Every structure is written in C-alpha cells, then in structure tokens.
Amino acid sequence: MKKGYFGKFGGMFAPETLMPALEEVERAFKAFTNDTSCMQHYASLLKEYNGRPTPLYFASRLTESLGGAKIYLKREDLNHTGAHKITNALGQALLARYMGKTRLIAETGAGQHGVATATAAALLGMECKIYMGTVDIARQRSNVFRMNLLGAKVVPVDSGGKTLKDAVNEAMRDWTKTVRNTHYVFGSALGPYPFPTMVRTFQSIIGKETRQQILEKTGSLPHEVIACVGGGSNAIGIFSAFIEDKDVILTGVEAGGHGIDGKKHAARLCKSKHSRPGILHGSYSYVLQDENGQIADTHSISAGLDYSGIGPEHSYLSGIKRVNYTYATDEEAIRGFTALCELEGIIPALESSHAVAYTLKRSPQLAKNQTIIINLSGRGDKDIFSVADYLGKSI
C-alpha cells in the first residue's frame, strides 16, 4: 500500500509550503514513539494528569429500560477536560516540544479539542492559538471562555459556514506561515498523512482499555461497538482494537441533522446524494460537495460532527464493509441525550448522544445476553445552551 493510504483513501494533498513540515512530523513521530522515555512520560501524564484508564461502566437502568442487550459505556467523558480529545492533544503537544516547537495551533468545532490543546499548551508552557467558526463560538461559548482561562487565544472564523471546516482552513493558513516554530495539532483523524495515522495511534488507547475491560467484566468480546463519527477520532480510537475481531460489529453514527434527503446534515458515509470521494484538507476521502465540486456546508445540532469531510480510514473501513455507518438526526440525538441524563445521571456531549440515539433503536433488537459498548466520547456541560434552544427553553 502506498505510504499514507488506507486502500485508495488518505494521502498527502497539502500545499508545497507544508510538505517539509509534514515530513518533519512523520520522522519525529516515528522517533517519538520508539523513544522509551518519551512514551513513558506520555503514559504517566495520561495516568496522573488525564485520569486514564477511563472506566467501562455498565448502564443498568438504560439496559433495563430498553429490554435488550447489556449496554456498557466507555467513559471518555471522565477524561480531564471532559472528552477523549485530551489524549491526542497531550501526545501531539509532547511531540511538538520534542521537535523543538514553541507554539501550538488547532481548529476546534465543539471546543473540546480547543480546550484540550489549550490545556496541553498551558501544561507544557507553550503559546497557543485556536481557530473556531463564529457559529460554533456562539453555541459552545463556555468552551471559548475555558480556552481563554487556559491562556489560549481564540480566533473567530467568519468565512463559509463558519463552522469546523472553515476553522481548519484558517489553521492550515496559519501553519503555512509559521511552520518553523509551530505545530498544528489536528484534532481528528483527518488531514494529510501522517495526521490520520498519528491521531489514530494516540487515540487507540481507548480501544485497548475497552477490550481488556470488557473481557475482565464479561469474559467475552462485545457483540457491537458504537461510536459517533465527525472527523472520526473517537470512533477510530475504540474501533482499532476490535477490527481484527471479525465477529464484533462496529457501527459509526454520523450526524443526520434534519434528515439526509436534504442538505442539512453531515452524513458522508451513509450514501447521501451529495457525498462522494474527493479531496479536502489534505486527504482523499468521502466529502459532501455540490454538483460542481465545491465543498458543501453542513448542519448538525452537534458542533463536533458538523463537518463536510471524514477521516480517510473511515472511508476505507466503509468500503471494505468492516464498519457499518448509520446516522441519527438532531431530534434522535436529543432523545439519546435526555435518556442518558434521566436514566443514568450522565449528561453526555451532543456528539456522543448520536451514538446513544442509535443504541436506543439497536438494543431492543438484540438478546439480553448480548453486549453493546457505546464510546461515550465526551460530557455535555458545553451543550446545555444548544439543548435549551432546541427544547425552546431559556437559561
């Protein structure tokens, strides 16, 4: 297979000014992961600072209410800063320092990756700038304030749909200018090689922990693992440990927005009519686009899933039919959100609520002795404004 490709997907579709930087990151990432002291430092931070391993929790009341498969939650919401994003941000920040960089930049949609990068920058004493669409700044404003508290500068992006895609554009532009002292911490398994591979590597600890935990708790592998998919980092993180286990069903849940027949969604692998393979932000993968090849704007109630492209490995896993991709609409996601609040006392992120929403439909179809694991990728404190708006309530 050609370097940086998953089947025919992936690659390094980057402006020439970034190519030397990408090659530098590739070399440094290999050296970093082969350096025992670097990896020990990373592992100790994950444990002492981040709170890993995160628990695998049996959701008994949710299970009981649905009357089907036993449902376990991988509690990524219990990570420091409230989502799985910190696991990747810490890894890349350490790598950046290893390369001698003094400044971190990142894009963020929901703000969780921005908060995670700002946190890592504060921890390591680095300068930090976060690019964020103005639509997302409005709906995730508590995270904007958190980033400011952590010493990061949040740059509003007002172009295009003013969401994640537009924030990536601006972050890439910054990087072309500042590559000498700056590392771009991609937040998802997206972008030009080596980023999809690197982010998957850092997030694969989710799957490794989960596999061990479920074997300890139940003595067998799960029937199905369910994760939401925006760019796809939490999903690839948990799926990676189960890909070789052919009997384990893997399901990725995309943002169905107002339904996938129109344009108000972010369903790339669910065969919506505007999705086809193309090149966006450095890699070849499925992309929502119009009939002339211009990238389409998207809609989701969840800022973290509101993106036109998808990590290239997901396009590959979809093509070889190893992972099933489905979607949940805004309305279904809210039902998932509410169910977890009321039945388990957990306020989930709206992103993760898409995985819960699919589980609400899926669990009753399975037998009681079967097991489902949901990757609960983040907590939902940041989403209370969006949920209140949706429910017509003011807070």
Added chain:
Amino acid sequence: MNRYQKTFQLLKERNEAAFIPFTVAGDPDLDRSEAILKAYIDGGADILEIGYPFSDPVADGPVNQRAAIRAINAGLKPDTFFSLISKVRNYSEIPFGLLLYANIIEHVGVEIFCRKAADAGIDSLLVADLPPEESDTLAKAMKDTGLGRVFIISELTPPERTSIICKHVDSFIYVVSRLGATGTNSAPSDSIKETITKIKSVSNKPCAVGFGISTPEHVRQITATGAEGVIVGSALVSLIEQSKDNTDLINKMKQTVKAYKDGTRKTQ
C-alpha cells in the same frame, strides 16, 4: 516551441521578466471577468495566471477566498469556465496558466478535465494542494493533452526536494516569495534571492515569483533578483473587490497592469 518557451525566449532577448497578473475566473461575474483578462493582456501581461474558484482554498488568503466565493455565486462552474477561457484564447496567444485545487479536477474527472482545459487554450496547471508525490495520474493526463506542469518551491524546500520538483516542472517554477497564504500584507522577504540561487544551481527552468507582491517597486525588486517572471495576484483582486461599479474598473485594471509591467524592464 510551446507558448511558454516562445514567451520566455522573447523576454530574454528584450531583457525583461515576464509580468504575470492573476485573477479568479468568474470574479466579479462572467462578463467582467472576461473583460478583466483582456484588460490584463492589453495592459502588457506576458502570461496570465487564472484561478479556478474553490470554496475552501487553504493556500489562499482572505482576498482570494472572497473572490472565489463571488465567482462561484456568479455562476462559475466547469462549463462556463472553459467557455470563458476559449473566448480569451481567441483574443490572444500569450500563455495561460491555471491555478486550482485538486477536488475540482477529481470531481470533473482527471482525463476529461485535462482534455477540456487544453482544448479551451490553457497551457499549464498548478494544483495548489497536489504535491509531486500525489500527481502521477494527473501528470500522465497532462502529458497526453500537452499541458505543462507548474510546481511551487519555497524557502523551506530542502535541496533534494528542490531537485525532484524541478524535474517535474515543464512550464515554470512558482517561487513563493514568503511563507503563508496569498495576500498583500507584506513586502517580499530577503530570502528570495537565496531560493532562486538554490533553484538555479539544479535547474535552468524559468522561475516566477509570487505571493505578497503588491507594488511596482516590489516588481522591480523581484526582477532584480534574476527571476524570469513576477506574479501579482491579491493586489489586483482587491481592486475588483473595492470597485463599487464597473465604469472605470476595466480601464483601471489595464493601467495598473501597465505600471507593474514597467517594473519588469531591466534596462530602465
């Protein structure tokens, strides 16, 4: 000899660098875009650099991104683009370089796109997000249709990579005068001379310098470095953005190009 070879040879005899103005096709609308390209030619452009608008141009700054959005909203799409180029080709025999993003070619289909571009009168392609590593399929289609290849080299490009890129180039090497996206916010950096020397030590292909060049004085400075061409983009695109109506825009574009062109004459 192809159009590029003829142009660079003629300019060498005249002791001039090529002046290469840029605009986004379809900006601010199809008719005025045609008029602007013709005004560039009338003003003395030696080569045209024509951008195909893309919704997410990561190598371009805000000025060119806004131009792209204007052009898309004005109806620029593959068919209208090729017919626009054909009309300008009927007007002039100077080389036309096309600058675009990989998704447009991928969407139209690599072979079809190259065939239509060549038929319309395009001479070369520079794909902003397609480094030589990813360009095998396109390179074959371009060779089959006679399109020349243009690649970028920056001050960060290491010597080995510089040699590899030069081997991939047919038409000219696009030297970026500074890091970052396109835009007018800074003067050319001091490193251009070094970058050109680095290129000249491994290749005799023409070098054209672009990014951030916005005044006739910048053009003179770049010409003095020994570059064979000078590209001005955002500074011209800004004029389109600033014009409230089109009464004087076309004439203004022509006069501006004329002033830039004067900066490329070394004998002055």
